[in-house]
Amino acid sequence: MEKRMTVSSQNFKNEDIQKLEEISEVNVYSCYQCGNCSASCPAFEFMDMPPHQVIRAVQLGFIDEILEANTPWICAACISCTVKCPRGVDIAKLMEGVRQVILRKGIDHLNINEIDKKLREQLPQIALIANFRKTIL
Amino acid sequence: MEISYFPGCTLKTNGRNFEGTALPLLELFDIHAKELDDWYCCGVSFSQSADNLMQQIAPIRTLVKAKESGNTRLLTLCAMCYNTLQRAIFFIKSDEDKRDIIHDFMYREGTKFYGDEVEVVHLLTLLKEIGSEEIKKRVKKKVDEFKIAPYYGCMLLRPKEVAIDSSNAPEIMEEILEAAGCETTYFPFKTECCASYQIVNNSEIVKARTKKIVNSAVKNGADVIVLSCPLCFYNLDEIQIEIKKEDKNFKTIPVLYFTQILALLMGIKSEVNNFSLHYIDPTPVLKRKGLL
Numbered sequence: 001m002e003k004r005m006t007v008s009s010q011n012f013k014n015e016d017i018q019k020l021e022e023i024s025e026v027n028v029y030s031c032y033q034c035g036n037c038s039a040s041c042p043a044f045e046f047m048d049m050p051p052h053q054v055i056r057a058v059q060l061g062f063i064d065e066i067l068e069a070n071t072p073w074i075c076a077a078c079i080s081c082t083v084k085c086p087r088g089v090d091i092a093k094l095m096e097g098v099r100q101v102i103l104r105k106g107i108d109h110l111n112i113n114e115i116d117k118k119l120r121e122q123l124p125q126i127a128l129i130a131n132f133r134k135t136i137l
Numbered sequence: 138m139e140i141s142y143f144p145g146c147t148l149k150t151n152g153r154n155f156e157g158t159a160l161p162l163l164e165l166f167d168i169h170a171k172e173l174d175d176w177y178c179c180g181v182s183f184s185q186s187a188d189n190l191m192q193q194i195a196p197i198r199t200l201v202k203a204k205e206s207g208n209t210r211l212l213t214l215c216a217m218c219y220n221t222l223q224r225a226i227f228f229i230k231s232d233e234d235k236r237d238i239i240h241d242f243m244y245r246e247g248t249k250f251y252g253d254e255v256e257v258v259h260l261l262t263l264l265k266e267i268g269s270e271e272i273k274k275r276v277k278k279k280v281d282e283f284k285i286a287p288y289y290g291c292m293l294l295r296p297k298e299v300a301i302d303s304s305n306a307p308e309i310m311e312e313i314l315e316a317a318g319c320e321t322t323y324f325p326f327k328t329e330c331c332a333s334y335q336i337v338n339n340s341e342i343v344k345a346r347t348k349k350i351v352n353s354a355v356k357n358g359a360d361v362i363v364l365s366c367p368l369c370f371y372n373l374d375e376i377q378i379e380i381k382k383e384d385k386n387f388k389t390i391p392v393l394y395f396t397q398i399l400a401l402l403m404g405i406k407s408e409v410n411n412f413s414l415h416y417i418d419p420t421p422v423l424k425r426k427g428l429l
Contacts, residue, residue, distance in 0.1 A: 023187055023188055026367070030297035042332065043327055043346075046342050072338070073344065076333040076342075077185070077333070079296050080206055080295065080330060082296060083295050083297060083305075092185065097185075098185055100186045122375075123370055123371065124147040124367050125147050125151075126181050126334075126368050127145040127334045127371065129178065130334035130337075130368075131417075133334075134338075
């Protein structure tokens with residue numbers, strides 16, 4: 001069954017929502033939910049909340065749903081969404097904002113020591129360094 | 138002519154076949170790429186958080202080095218280095234307040250960077266400037282029925298302000314390869330993401346992406362895929378081995394840097410290709426087409 005969500009003015013005063021806007025400098029209220037971002041997202045099928053729904057959740061202040069979604073950790077910042085958005089919403093930047101809000105709470109999304117040693121030696125450095133955006137470091 | 142050159146980390150390891158073919162190629166056009174002294178990692182992924190300026194320091198330090206080199210142009214081969222450095226220039230040009238904070242932080246480093254002093258140039262742009270005629274003159278081998286699928290990925294095309302060509306329908310790689318006498322083939326996945334750094338701990342996504350990209354190139358008759366990003370190279374090349382293990386009907390395709398094809402066509406010794414760095418061996422198809 002779908003989880004019931006209630007819109008409340010309390011949600012908008014949420015500290016994390018404000019922090020998210022501050023970090024990303026993205027005006028989510030420009031979005032009219034056309035869904036181009038989700039349609040162009042190459043990793044859409046791996047996300048439990050498509051990009052346009054993340055924006056909707058930010059608009060309505062549903063912070064818990066956003067922080068629990070795997071979406072920002074699946075996003076590889078390929079910027080397809082941002083390029084396709086007819087309203088100029090920088091969704092890739094918003095995803096980075098969500099990652100930062102979570103990471104700054106001290107919740108890590110990558111344990112470097114768990115990366116297989118053989119893989120670590122084999123991977124190009126740019127893969128490892130870029131992937132560090134999932135960790136507090 | 139001399140141009141400053143920023144290799145970045147991967148061109149010295151996994152991407153030796155890229156640097157190894159690109160630099161001798163430029164020498165054919167009398168362009169000497171002079172590596173910056175004591176360069177830093179570019180940071181790889183451009184920081185998108187507005188309130189953390191620390192993450193901008195790495196690319197800016199490299200741009201400072203480039204400014205100090207005295208050359209106004211900085212050449213990059215790696216698509217990720219290109220993207221990060223180019224976006225750092227836009228960042229520093231567009232926000233004076235943040236630029237001042239960065240200058241204050243870097244006060245001991247002497248040189249200040251304002252954004253206009255250095256132009257970051259990707260090798261593809263440089264080759265386009267050199268022009269089809271000059272490229273044609275240097276080609277020594279002729280190939281027939283060798284279909285190349287140019288794959289752009291993300292970092293050369295997005296966001297729009299750093300795109301080396303149209304971000305939806307780029308043609309720059311096709312133009313250069315066709316000038317060298319190659320036949321290119323269009324495939325609809327040429328600007329799609331390969332899932333990038335998800336290879337580290339979410340390789341399933343890379344696998345799914347590679348399957349689509351490779352199948353699309355094969356369906357369009359490609360003999361090889363060429364590209365310009367060392368991360369795309371690893372993802373598209375290595376994971377095909379994994380896909381093949383799971384799906385016997387999957388048709389693999391060799392992946393090469395576009396410079397490798399150009400170097401072979403222009404008669405540069407084949408050792409610089411470092412074919413041992415490839416997972417899907419490109420030598421059989423290259424031999425068949427008379428390039429080896």
